[in-house]
Amino acid sequence: MGGFxxxxxxxxDGIHSLEARLAFGVARGSGFTAELFVDGLNLLAxxxxxxxxxxxxxxxxREVIRAGAAGPVTVPLVVNENFGxxxxxxxxxxxxxxxxxxxx
Numbered sequence: 001m002g003g004f005x006x007x008x009x010x011x012x013d014g015i016h017s018l019e020a021r022l023a024f025g026v027a028r029g030s031g032f033t034a035e036l037f038v039d040g041l042n043l044l045a046x047x048x049x050x051x052x053x054x055x056x057x058x059x060x061x062r063e064v065i066r067a068g069a070a071g072p073v074t075v076p077l078v079v080n081e082n083f084g085x086x087x088x089x090x091x092x093x094x095x096x097x098x099x100x101x102x103x104x
Contacts, residue, residue, distance in 0.1 A: 045091075047091035048089070052087045057077065
């Protein structure tokens with residue numbers, strides 16, 4: 001190892017989550033039912049580091065070369081030294097949702 005771009009270095013760990021629903025039948029009539037429910041979403045506290053997945057970057061010090069109006073375009077690239085390193089962290093919040101469902 002120890003090379004520039006290790007195998008699978010742009011991947012992250014799996015995201016763990018836990019969702020739960022608690023529901024109560026609150027009314028029942030001729031042709032309809034009513035249900036009160038509470039959903040808990042993302043109940044486990046977890047965060048994810050987002051790695052830099054760009055292996056190459058556009059070189060801003062060199063020009064883009066166009067070979068005519070319909071010809072090929074050459075974009076100068078440089079190796080991204082930050083490849084695979086975390087560039088941000090995402091931590092989704094917990095959600096509590098309360099609802100009433102009417103079925104007819």
